[in-house]
Amino acid sequence: MIRAETVKKLKNLLRANQRFLILSHVNPEPDTIGAALSFYHYLKALGKQVSVYNADGVPSFIRFMPHSEIIKTTLSATNFDVAICVDAGSTDMLGEHFAAFKKKITINIDHHRTNTMYGDLNIVDPGASATCELIYTLFKKAGIPLDLTVAALLLAGIIYDTGSFRYRNTTSKTLKAASELIELGAEIGDISEKLYENQSLGRLKLLKMVLDTLELSSDGRIASVELTRFMYAATKTTKEDSEGMIDYPKSINGVVVAVLFREVGQDKYKISLRSKRNVNISDIAEGFGGGGHKNAAGCTMEGLLSEVKNRVFAKIVERLK
Numbered sequence: 001m002i003r004a005e006t007v008k009k010l011k012n013l014l015r016a017n018q019r020f021l022i023l024s025h026v027n028p029e030p031d032t033i034g035a036a037l038s039f040y041h042y043l044k045a046l047g048k049q050v051s052v053y054n055a056d057g058v059p060s061f062i063r064f065m066p067h068s069e070i071i072k073t074t075l076s077a078t079n080f081d082v083a084i085c086v087d088a089g090s091t092d093m094l095g096e097h098f099a100a101f102k103k104k105i106t107i108n109i110d111h112h113r114t115n116t117m118y119g120d121l122n123i124v125d126p127g128a129s130a131t132c133e134l135i136y137t138l139f140k141k142a143g144i145p146l147d148l149t150v151a152a153l154l155l156a157g158i159i160y161d162t163g164s165f166r167y168r169n170t171t172s173k174t175l176k177a178a179s180e181l182i183e184l185g186a187e188i189g190d191i192s193e194k195l196y197e198n199q200s201l202g203r204l205k206l207l208k209m210v211l212d213t214l215e216l217s218s219d220g221r222i223a224s225v226e227l228t229r230f231m232y233a234a235t236k237t238t239k240e241d242s243e244g245m246i247d248y249p250k251s252i253n254g255v256v257v258a259v260l261f262r263e264v265g266q267d268k269y270k271i272s273l274r275s276k277r278n279v280n281i282s283d284i285a286e287g288f289g290g291g292g293h294k295n296a297a298g299c300t301m302e303g304l305l306s307e308v309k310n311r312v313f314a315k316i317v318e319r320l321k
């Protein structure tokens, strides 16, 4: 729920200030980018000075989103009065430069249950499927016009965060919002095709090589895959192309923990861990100097791959006892 008073405060801040910085979270996906760019679109139309920042830049699979070309990976920390942070549960998700921005007025707009309320104005609704759904509601309440560009941006974010309306976060409100965005002209088929049927051939070849390394252990409860630097070279791909590959071992029936061992240097591996339901793997990653959430975490380890794997598996087996 967004209170009328919150909407009023937001409108006042948008009206009274001229220079805005919009921040989206690291490892960006369509929800954070759609949210950022819909604010950009609106504030630009008002004649404001607006910059949009992402510490990692925009990955190629979401460059179809309108205005995505204006997002910068570097900027000066002094040329704005208000920072609008979208889809970031805490300031460390905004990249290492955030500390320099924090002196200005900060508006925090997010839907993560774990949000640390780091803003001067916090608009946080964990009941929203996506930050883009929250912004839809916010724009409606604030009387901010929803045009075709904003509709397309917001629908892309909602589609992505709900897994195309399949995840448990999808509510009747989500569908009502999507329905109106489609009525405004957003093309659901177009957006879905750009999101899901737009992979490079290299990525598929890389996926084939990764899946060839699939191993199951602990009676099929642990699944692991490996990704080497050679595989990137052989398929002419980069780290960006391996996004989401851990979802494949995780999707196997009976698997509760999935692990991806990605070679990042000589005897150096980045380990991604995913778990289902109530299996907590964040402290396993923390034990190896990393971190994350209950069902998604990671760490970096050094040593021979066989040794690294043994150490990680030992901890997971212990957890599954």
Ligand SMILES: [Mn+2]
Binding pocket: 031, 032, 087, 111, 129, 130, 131, 161
């Ligand atoms: Mn989100």
